[in-house]
Amino acid sequence: MIRNQAKQDYSVKMRFRMRIFLCLIIAVIGAGGTGVSAMPALLTEPVSSSSQFNRMAIIIDDVGNDMKGTAEILDMPVRLTVAVMPFLPTTKKDAIAAHEKGMDVIVHMPMEPKKGKPEWLGPGAITSNLTDEQVRERVEKAIDDVPYAIGMNNHMGSKITSDKRIMSIVLDVCLERGLFFVDSRTNFRSVVGDLAIAKNMPPVGNDIFLDDQNSKAHIRKQLDLAARRAVEKKSCVVIGHVGHTGMNTSAVIRESVSRLQSQVQFVGIGDMVRDVWHWQAAPTLPTDNK
Numbered sequence: 685m686i687r688n689q690a691k692q693d694y695s696v697k698m699r700f701r702m703r704i705f706l707c708l709i710i711a712v713i714g715a716g717g718t719g720v721s722a723m724p725a726l727l728t729e730p731v732s733s734s735s736q737f738n739r740m741a742i743i744i745d746d747v748g749n750d751m752k753g754t755a756e757i758l759d760m761p762v763r764l765t766v767a768v769m770p771f772l773p774t775t776k777k778d779a780i781a782a783h784e785k786g787m788d789v790i791v792h793m794p795m796e797p798k799k800g801k802p803e804w805l806g807p808g809a810i811t812s813n814l815t816d817e818q819v820r821e822r823v824e825k826a827i828d829d830v831p832y833a834i835g836m837n838n839h840m841g842s843k844i845t846s847d848k849r850i851m852s853i854v855l856d857v858c859l860e861r862g863l864f865f866v867d868s869r870t871n872f873r874s875v876v877g878d879l880a881i882a883k884n885m886p887p888v889g890n891d892i893f894l895d896d897q898n899s900k901a902h903i904r905k906q907l908d909l910a911a912r913r914a915v916e917k918k919s920c921v922v923i924g925h926v927g928h929t930g931m932n933t934s935a936v937i938r939e940s941v942s943r944l945q946s947q948v949q950f951v952g953i954g955d956m957v958r959d960v961w962h963w964q965a966a967p968t969l970p971t972d973n974k
């Protein structure tokens with residue numbers, strides 16, 4: 685309920701901005717440009733901005749360390765979003781491969797959890813003992829390390845996503861660089877949604893974890909649940925993983941695509957942010973993130 689209310693409030697706020705954006709699009713088309721970037725060859729399903737579509741964005745976390753399921757995910761014949769961890773052996777290779785395939789790339793930012801071993805965090809993590817300047821520096825470096833990133837989500841982070849001081853800096857850096865932030869929702873007390881709304885960013889977050897249990901039956905059940913939610917609410921964001929669940933997750937997505945395509949449209953998280961939340965990146969700082 686709270687999320688729906690926030691969504692409605694946000695929509696009202698964004699209506700004015702959307703009107704300006706539509707005027708700009710009309711102006712661009714009138715001036716002879718298309719205003720629309722070309723879609724890569726393989727993933728050519730048109731992404732409509734009509735509200736009749738039931739959109740599902742599948743984000744695959746933990747990419748960048750050559751873990752199980754990575755090749756299968758990058759080979760998927762449908763538009764996915766890969767969340768790539770910075771500073772790892774295949775960070776750049778995987779981000780470039782995903783981008784060239786027409787998938788969306790976001791930074792999978794390691795953040796301190798309430799529980800869990802520090803070695804699960806990965807390099808460059810945001811921890812609660814960092815100063816404001818250190819948080820800013822780590823987020824900037826992570827964005828610089830992941831080519832083609834259009835957004836960010838949190839790896840772990842049950843502690844950090846409830847920390848207003850730190851998340852405010854994280855969102856500020858994202859905004860400066862033209863990135864949105866997807867709350868993975870590892871903590872129901874997360875402050876990210878409210879902070880995003882306050883900063884005129886889309887309060888987008890994960891709705892369903894696909895592979896919180898490592899069995900094909902469970903992943904299939906979660907994906908069907910997500911499809912039902914996409915039909916009911918017109919949009920659904922789900923998160924799956926490479927790694928120990930990677931082979932099951934990628935196999936279930938692959939086998940389910942043609943069955944679910946009659947009910948939902950698979951979109952990148954960037955399409956979702958643009959078409960559902962009417963948000964356009966407007967970086968306030970120059971970026972060479974290529």
Ligand SMILES: [Zn+2]
Binds near residue numbers: 745746792838839840
């Ligand atoms: Zn993760």
